[in-house]
Amino acid sequence: MLIIAGIMTIALSSCKDNPTSVGAQLLKNDYLNVKQVDSYTDSLHQTSSYYKKVIPLGASGTLLLGNAANVQASTLIMFGISLADSVITDLNNNAVNVVSSTVEMTPVYTFGDSTASLDYSVHKVNSVWTPSGFDADSLPGLAYDQTDMSTNHQFADTVATFDISNTTVTNWLKDIADTTYYSSDHGIYLLPTSGVKKVVGFEAVTSGTTLGTSLHIVLNKPGVYTDTLAFYASQDLSVVTGNLPNPVRGDMYIQGSLSINSKIWFDVSSIPKNALINNAELTFTRDSLNTITGSSYTNTLLVYILSDSTNETLADSTQILTLTGSGNIFQGNITPFVQRWIDKGNDQGLLIKAANFIGGLELFAIKNSSAANFSQRPRLQITYTVR
Amino acid sequence: MNLKLKFIIIALFISQISLFSQTSSSYSRYGIGDVAYSYSANELGIGQLGISLAEPDFISINNPASWVKLTSTRFETSLSYSGLFLSDMSNSDFNGKAQFNGFAFAFPVSVPNGISVGFGIIPYSKINYQVIQYNTFPGSTDGQYTLTYKGQGGLSKLFIGTSYNLPFNLSLGATLDYYFGTLNYAAISNFTNTNNISTQYNTTYEPGGLGTTFGIITPDISTIFNSKSISDFRLGISVDYIKSLSTDTLYTSYSPSRSAGTDTIGSGTTTMKIPVRLSAGLSFILNKRYLFTLDAASQAWSNYTFNNTKVSNLRNSLLLSAGFEFRPKLELGASVWKQIIWRAGLSYEQTQYEINNVGINQYAVSGGFSFPLSYANTIDLAVQYGIRGTTNSSLVKENFVKINFGLSLGELWFLRRNN
Numbered sequence: 100m101l102i103i104a105g106i107m108t109i110a111l112s113s114c115k116d117n118p119t120s121v122g123a124q125l126l127k128n129d130y131l132n133v134k135q136v137d138s139y140t141d142s143l144h145q146t147s148s149y150y151k152k153v154i155p156l157g158a159s160g161t162l163l164l165g166n167a168a169n170v171q172a173s174t175l176i177m178f179g180i181s182l183a184d185s186v187i188t189d190l191n192n193n194a195v196n197v198v199s200s201t202v203e204m205t206p207v208y209t210f211g212d213s214t215a216s217l218d219y220s221v222h223k224v225n226s227v228w229t230p231s232g233f234d235a236d237s238l239p240g241l242a243y244d245q246t247d248m249s250t251n252h253q254f255a256d257t258v259a260t261f262d263i264s265n266t267t268v269t270n271w272l273k274d275i276a277d278t279t280y281y282s283s284d285h286g287i288y289l290l291p292t293s294g295v296k297k298v299v300g301f302e303a304v305t306s307g308t309t310l311g312t313s314l315h316i317v318l319n320k321p322g323v324y325t326d327t328l329a330f331y332a333s334q335d336l337s338v339v340t341g342n343l344p345n346p347v348r349g350d351m352y353i354q355g356s357l358s359i360n361s362k363i364w365f366d367v368s369s370i371p372k373n374a375l376i377n378n379a380e381l382t383f384t385r386d387s388l389n390t391i392t393g394s395s396y397t398n399t400l401l402v403y404i405l406s407d408s409t410n411e412t413l414a415d416s417t418q419i420l421t422l423t424g425s426g427n428i429f430q431g432n433i434t435p436f437v438q439r440w441i442d443k444g445n446d447q448g449l450l451i452k453a454a455n456f457i458g459g460l461e462l463f464a465i466k467n468s469s470a471a472n473f474s475q476r477p478r479l480q481i482t483y484t485v486r
Numbered sequence: 487m488n489l490k491l492k493f494i495i496i497a498l499f500i501s502q503i504s505l506f507s508q509t510s511s512s513y514s515r516y517g518i519g520d521v522a523y524s525y526s527a528n529e530l531g532i533g534q535l536g537i538s539l540a541e542p543d544f545i546s547i548n549n550p551a552s553w554v555k556l557t558s559t560r561f562e563t564s565l566s567y568s569g570l571f572l573s574d575m576s577n578s579d580f581n582g583k584a585q586f587n588g589f590a591f592a593f594p595v596s597v598p599n600g601i602s603v604g605f606g607i608i609p610y611s612k613i614n615y616q617v618i619q620y621n622t623f624p625g626s627t628d629g630q631y632t633l634t635y636k637g638q639g640g641l642s643k644l645f646i647g648t649s650y651n652l653p654f655n656l657s658l659g660a661t662l663d664y665y666f667g668t669l670n671y672a673a674i675s676n677f678t679n680t681n682n683i684s685t686q687y688n689t690t691y692e693p694g695g696l697g698t699t700f701g702i703i704t705p706d707i708s709t710i711f712n713s714k715s716i717s718d719f720r721l722g723i724s725v726d727y728i729k730s731l732s733t734d735t736l737y738t739s740y741s742p743s744r745s746a747g748t749d750t751i752g753s754g755t756t757t758m759k760i761p762v763r764l765s766a767g768l769s770f771i772l773n774k775r776y777l778f779t780l781d782a783a784s785q786a787w788s789n790y791t792f793n794n795t796k797v798s799n800l801r802n803s804l805l806l807s808a809g810f811e812f813r814p815k816l817e818l819g820a821s822v823w824k825q826i827i828w829r830a831g832l833s834y835e836q837t838q839y840e841i842n843n844v845g846i847n848q849y850a851v852s853g854g855f856s857f858p859l860s861y862a863n864t865i866d867l868a869v870q871y872g873i874r875g876t877t878n879s880s881l882v883k884e885n886f887v888k889i890n891f892g893l894s895l896g897e898l899w900f901l902r903r904n905n
Contacts, residue, residue, distance in 0.1 A: 118616040119579040121572040122512030123635065124880045125841060126617065129515070131633045131673050131687070135626065373751050375685035375741045377677060418745075434683065435743040442749055482628065484675040486687050 131484050133377070136369065138479040144366040145477060146448075147468040149351045151343055151359050152411065154457065157230025157336040160305045161458040162204070162312070163356065164219055165291045165298035167211025168391050170341035170357055170460055172298045173238075175228055176202075177286030178314045179333030180275055186328075189320055190276035198317040198325065200268040202249075202287070204259045205311075208300030210393035210460040215296035217259075221249035223267050224285040230336045238338050243288045259301070263287065268316055286334075298460055300393075304332045311335060344462060349470035350386050353400060353463040355453035361465065362408055364448030365479045367440055374485040379437035381449075383422060383429040384475040389464035396461045398424035399454040404436045405447040413450065414439070421454070429465070437481055511570060511884060512615045512635075513839045513846060513875065516799045517790055518669065518693075518760065519613035519640050521838070523548070523783065523805060525587040526564050527866035527892040531854030532809025533831025535781035537767030538722030540657060540703050543862055543896060545590040547608055548765060548783075549701035549724040550659030553649035554600030558862055559593035564892030571885040575877050583614065587890070588642070600651030604661070605644075612640040613669055629678040636674070641667040641693065641760075655705030663697040665731055665760075686740040687751075691792075693758045697728035708770060718777075719770040726763040733758045733792070756793040761786040779809035779831075787838035801840040807833035827856040829868065837874065841881055848874040854890070862896030 138145060156163075163172035182190070189195040202221075226242035233241075248264040271284040291298075304311030311332040319325045339356040351361045370376075381402070400422040406414035422431035433449070440446040453461060466475040514520045523534040528544050537549050545562050546552040569582040592604030619633040647661025669691040676684045701724035708719035737751040767781030787800040809831040814824055831852040839846040854868030867890070874884040 118581070118618045118634065119572075119577060120617055120619050121574050121577045121579040122615060122882050123617040123619050124574065125512035125882060126515055126615075126635045129635055129671065129673050131675055133621065133623075133631055133633070133675055135623065135628075373739060375675070375687070375739050376743060377675060377682040377685055378679075380681070432681065435745075438741055438743045442744070482677075482682055484685050484687075486673060 129486070131486050133482065133484050136367075136479075136481045136483070138365060138477070139474065141369075143369070143479060145364060145468040145479075147351050147361060147363040147477060149343070149353070149359055149361040150411070151357060153235045154358055155231055155234040155336065156339065156356055156457045157233065157334070159337060159356075159458040160303050161208055161300040161337070162303045162335055163210075163298050163300050163337040163339060163458075163460065164289050165211065165217055166293070166295040167298045167460070168462060169344045170298065170339050170354075171291060172337050172339045172356070172460070173291065174289040174301075174335065174337050175224065175233065175241075175286055176289070176312050176332050176335040177224075177284070178312075178330045180271065180284070180314075180330045182272065182275055182328075186318065187276040190273055195318050195320045197265040197269045197272070198319045199315075200263045200265055200317075201315045202261055202263055203313045203315060204301040205257065206254075206259055206299050207302055208394055208459075209297055210300070210391075211297035213297060213394065217254060217297060217299050218292035218295055219249075219252075220247035220290050220292065221261060221263055222246070222288040222290065223248055223264070224288050225283075227285060228336075230334045233336060233338070235338050235340045238340065241288065248287070259299070268314075272316075298393075300458070303335050303337075339460070344389070344464075347386070347389050347464065349467060349472075349475075350389055350464045351467040353451055353453050353465065355456040355459040355461060357460070358453070358456050359462075360411070361451040361467075362405065362411070362448055363451065363468065363477055364408060364446070365477075367437065367446055367481070370437075370441055370481065370483055371485050372441065372444065374441050374483045376434050376438040376441065376481060376483050378480075378482040379432065379434045380478075380480045381422060381431055381433045382478040382480075384466040384470075385424070385427040385429065386464035386466055387427055389462075391462040393459060393461055396459050397454040400424070400429050400431075400463065401452040401454055401456070402431065402433055402436070403450040403452070404439060405450050406445070408447040411450060414447070422451075433479075437479075441483075511572075511874075512617060512882060513837070513841070513884075514613045514615055515637050515671070516839055516841075517787060517797060518611040518758070519637075521611050521785070521803070522587075522609040525590075525608040526562055526894075527854050527868035527890040528829070528856065528894070530870055530888065530890045531829030531831060531852055531866075531868035532779055532811055533781065533807030533833040533850075533852060534805065535765060535767055535783055535807050536769070536779050536809060537701070537724055537765045537781050537783075538703055538720045538769040539767075539777075539779060540720065543864070543894065545592045545604060545606075547590055547606070547645075549703060549722050550604065550647045550649055550661050550699060551657040551701040551703040551722065551724070553592055553602035553604050553647075553659055554651050554657040554703075556592055556594045556602045557597055558896040559591075560862075560894065560896045561589065561591050562892060562894045563587070563589035564866070564890050566888060566890045568889075569887045573877060573883050573885075574881070595648075600649055600657060602649045603646070604648070605646040607642060607644045610641040610643045610665060610667075613637045613671075614640075628682065631675060631677045631682070634672075634674040634676065636670075636672040638670045639668045641665055641669075643697075645699065647699070657703040657705075659701045661699045663699060663726075663728070664694070665697055665728055666692075666694040668692050683742050688736075688738045688740065690736045690738075691733050691758070692736075693731035693733040695729050695731035697726065699724060699726045701725070715773050717771045717774060720768065722767050722769075724765045726765075728760040728762075731758040731760065735793075757791075759789070759791040761789045775813060775815065777809075777811040777813065779807070779811075781805075781807045781809070785838065790838075799841055800838050801845060802836075803838040804836040805833060806835075807831060822858050825858045827864070829854045829856075831870075833872075842879040844876065844879045844881060846875045846881070848872055856894070864894045866890075866892040866894055868892075
């Protein structure tokens with residue numbers, strides 16, 4: 100056994116796993132080729148375009164209100180009101196009065212002229228809406244009182260308040276107290292006044308810790324008590340309407356919330372079937388003159404792969420890559436998408452969205468596929484291996 | 487449990503394990519790789535073949551007719567180490583590999599009739615290479631990249647057979663063989679720039695199918711020489727026939743950028759046709775101590791087909807070998823050193839490889855010994871040094887050393903007790 104162990108030790112200690120190129124010349128039939136393609140130097144054909152797609156913004160963490168650039172933003176809020184039994188009894192006995200009803204909102208974002216004032220009206224909503232099902236296309240069907248039910252608008256850096264009609268609030272409370280009636284509470288609709296030059300974003304109710312807008316109701320039972328009840332928004336959403344920006348030759352646009360997406364397609368047919376993509380870098384150049392950003396934003400673009408570029412159908416909505424902005428450049432790795440084009444033999448291009456596509460209003464102007472300056476056109480650099 | 491039995495079981499378990507690292511002979515990319523003519527130190531020591539040898543203490547895998555001489559149950563296994571010095575016109579390299587070579591087990595059923603049964607599993611061919619090319623992107627800041635080509639695997643042979651003594655002491659043997667294995671070829675690209683991901687192409691063949699080995703060894707015909715010095719003169723012939731092997735093929739590519747990673751480029755089942763191997767040899771004993779062997783094995787690799795297509799770079803192979811063995815006279819009380827069996831061999835092989843219109847030939851010398859552990863049990867060692875190929879015509883010259891360490895264990899099993 101000692102002899103066996105000795106020989107195995109010698110044999111194993113002599114093993115070496117550090118290959119060299121000796122013998123590679125015998126393997127020519129197996130040779131791999133590593134190649135690089137650059138849309139800039141190799142003149143890959145490319146096309147790009149942009150379009151507006153209305154989407155519901157109920158999942159956003161920001162409520163937008165105002166007018167700026169090419170957008171008008173309005174907001175729907177509904178409060179979750181629950182009452183103590185004693186208050187219900189008092190309401191049913193008409194024993195209490197609503198003294199005041201104040202809505203409090205927390206501004207977190209500004210788009211447009213930050214020094215401009217924010218004027219708006221508040222309207223009682225008379226029709227049902229849901230955050231997930233209501234969008235800009237639903238707006239014409241929204242029923243609301245034309246009368247502005249708000250007064251006493253106050254706006255500070257950290258809080259904005261306004262009072263709403265005590266009569267309306269009293270009716271909401273009574274509807275809740277008397278369950279024999281359907282509730283008339285469908286919330287309020289905040290509409291910017293024409294001529295407003297900015298959009299303000301307020302905290303929205305989210306599934307996280309943000310409570311969003313609050314409603315403070317002061318109730319008085321004459322001679323007995325005066326209480327302030329606070330309720331928070333149970334659902335809210337913004338509705339952003341507007342048009343595509345006036346086109347500037349050589350630009351394509353990306354904007355959240357409205358929302359504007361871009362599509363881009365590169366002709367990668369020169370890459371052989373079964374090629375393996377080692378790296379694919381996509382670079383965009385920002386047109387800083389026509390780009391508009393808000394007080395805070397995510398300087399990132401999202402990239403999706405399309406399965407049908409005509410209908411903007413995504414091949415896989417869960418697979419999202421990013422282009423990170425730095426200076427006037429957005430750049431990111433899209434290797435999985437180019438590999439998929441090659442594997443499937445179906446290159447329908449890419450869809451580009453703003454990172455904050457349901458909360459921000461940033462208008463990113465990107466040099467497009469027909470930009471006069473060739474070096475500013477979208478650039479795709481691919482390294483691939485083929486056998 | 488008997489210690490020897492325990493050892494056999496352990497050896498069976500590990501006999502197919504290939505140890506880490508590898509030799510790197512790119513020649514083995516062609517056909518089914520390097521053909522293994524011998525698995526044991528005994529065969530390697532006498533030049534690999536020994537077609538006409540029939541010895542009671544040795545299981546020949548090249549000619550099952552030799553099992554007629556077995557008088558005890560035998561188990562043989564071996565471990566080998568291969569060191570390979572490679573060189574081409576501009577570079578050289580050394581690498582090595584250790585691996586187990588399989589095992590053979592045989593036992594006599596009827597010694598007077600020469601009936602023995604044997605089985606085992608041994609390598610038939612081996613593929614082993616790994617080379618790397620270093621490249622730089624021209625005019626790019628992407629740095630270097632490497633292309634690695636790897637081949638691993640080979641064909642194994644599982645056999646079971648028997649031997650029988652025909653009239654006039656003509657020995658006959660045959661085995662039913664099952665050939666199987668995996669032949670893997672990979673090509674990998676790697677990059678120094680970490681933005682580039684490594685990708686890989688893989689080709690896998692999994693052949694499987696039946697074959698047979700048939701052998702004859704003549705009786706001692708030394709009387710024709712009318713010499714007292716020459717004895718035990720025998721001729722032997724064996725034929726290895728392999729039916730077309732059904733081969734599963736799989737071509738894949740791997741990229742971590744895919745969610746599934748691997749994509750199948752193609753798959754299917756086809757046939758691999760390995761040509762018949764014809765082997766012949768003679769052996770005789772001089773002065774009752776010195777055994778000489780002369781052998782030849784030929785295989786028409788130019789007829790090898792894969793997917794019904796002939797493969798370029800293959801030609802007919804021919805192995806010629808000469809062997810010598812010295813067996814000391816067994817005397818009571820002799821020291822173990824005086825019981826050592828010594829072997830030596832020479833071989834020339836016109837290998838099946840023909841690259842760039844140049845045939846790849848191999849010359850080798852070998853030597854070895856069997857060290858007695860006890861009656862019928864030996865430790866066998868053989869060393870072979872050889873040269874294969876040339877650096878001309880963009881080819882590779884290989885200087886190799888093979889060390890084969892084997893165990894040959896014998897014991898009386900299965901024999902009926904005489905009352």
